Amino acid sequence: MAGTLLAPLSGIPLERLMQMAVERGYSAQGEMFSVADMGRLAQEALGCQAELLCGGLGGPNRDRVLQHLVAGHPLLVPYDEDFNHEPCQKKGHKAHWAVSTGVLLGVQGVPSPGYAEDPELPGLFHPMPGMPCQPPALPDEGSAGAVYLLSKQGKSWHYQLWDYNQVRDSNLQLTDFSPSRATDGREYVVPAGGVRAGLCGQALLLRPQDSSH
Template identity: 85%
Template sequence: MAGTLLSPTSGIPLERLVQVAKERGYTAQGEMFSVADMGRLAQETLSCQTELLCGGLGGPNRDLVLQHLITGYPLLIPYDEDFNHEPCQKKGHKAHWAVCAGVLLGVQSVPSLGYTEDPELPGLFHPEPGVPCRPPSMPEEGFPGAVFLLSKQGKSWHYQLWDYDQVRDSNLQLTDFSPSRATDGLVYVVPTGGVQAGLCGQALLLRPRESSN
């Protein structure tokens, strides 16, 4: 899904991604418990630049994430998936990946240049394609309901808007390997240090290789 966002005309079949991941020793069943391995897989198969984000999605990383999404590039985030695909906190037992393709910001005012109001939803503004625009002032961290990530999980048919803080908190508590997986008789690739070392507080920024941003 992230590859399609980076280069809509050059889709990589999922089977090819899994094949390469197995050949490189990143996965056994299709699981991916290492953000670093996911980055290496993306570089090889999607011909893109990747940036591994550590230390959670809050603090200084928050501005990096928001600016990245505003620029139009995708973000891959491991998180615990609830029954409705939204973020929850299960200590990593429901760890899955989501791709974030955009951001919805609740702001006090919209810059006058480079944005157009949605014809059907008053108060919703979109950047004008091809027009340089100044990003609006970012909502302060911790201000409830001000930042939502346009996100999709592979098993869902639709994108959803997830509260940024809920995604941040879910990503920051990925610590344990699922007990049900540990006893299902299958073999999984788990990095040294376990799920916590491989996923907790980490995310992956993807950019086209030709980009200098």
Template identity: 65%
Template sequence: MAGSLLALPQDVSLERIVAVARERGYTAHGEMFSAASMARLAEEVFGCQVELLAGGLGEPNQSRVLRHLISGRPLLVPYDEDFNHEPCKKSGHKAHWAVGAGVLLGVPSPALSPDYEEDTELKGLFYPASGKPPPPLPDPPEAIYLLCKQGKSWHYQLWDYQQLCESNLQLAQLAPSRTTDGRVYVVPPGGVLAGLCGQALLLQP
């Protein structure tokens, strides 16, 4: 999903991604409990640049994440997935990866710069002006939602930024069901807490 947002010269199949991850020892069954391994995998299979963020999605990282998304580049973020695919807090027992593809900011109208253009059909909805560098962030946004997608869902959803931030920050444990299912998973030193908690990836060509 992230690769499709990078305008790659050719598509990289899911089979190829999983094969490389297995060859490198990043995964055994498709699991990915290390953000650092996910970053190396993305760099290898997509030929892209990846910035690994630590310390969560709040400030000082929040401004970088929002600017990254406004510029049209994908975010990869681990979180706990609820029954409806939205973020929840299950201590890492429902840990999954999601791709962020965009951002919706709620701002007072006087806060917008002329670098934003209003949608022709939906009044009050503004986009960065085409053909120009990404405009500055409205300061401060009164509401922040990310346009995200999880691999088991057909559709993008709008997720509250703070909920995703909180979900990402509490990833701490491997699900008990995984420890008793008879399979061996690739878990980094320090476990899920060290591998995923408070981490996210910014991908760019």
């Protein structure tokens, strides 16, 4: 899904990504319990830059993530998936990957020039294509300003808006391997240190190869 933004003309088939992951020892059957391995796979398969983000999506990393999304680049984030695909907290037992490709910011005032109000949704403003525009000030982490990530999980047909703090909190509690997976008789590739070392508090910032930070 991130590849459609980063390399829309290359069209890397999912089957080829799976084959590469298995050949390189990152995965046995599609699972990916290492953010670092996912970054290596993305760089090789998509020819993109992959920055490994550690320490969670909060604190100083929050502005980096939001600026990255405002610039139009995708974020890959592991999280616990609830029955409706939204983030939840299951200690990593429901760990899945999602791609975030945009951000919805709740701000106090009308954005500066360069934005157009949605014709169907009053109060919703979009950047105008080809027009220089200054991104609005990002709400502080502890403020009442709303921040939602436009996100999609592979099994869902639709993009969803997820509260940023819910994604942050779900990503921060990925610590344990699912007991049901541990006893299902199948093989999985889990890094040294387990799910906590491979996924907890980590994400990937993906950029085209020719872009600057």
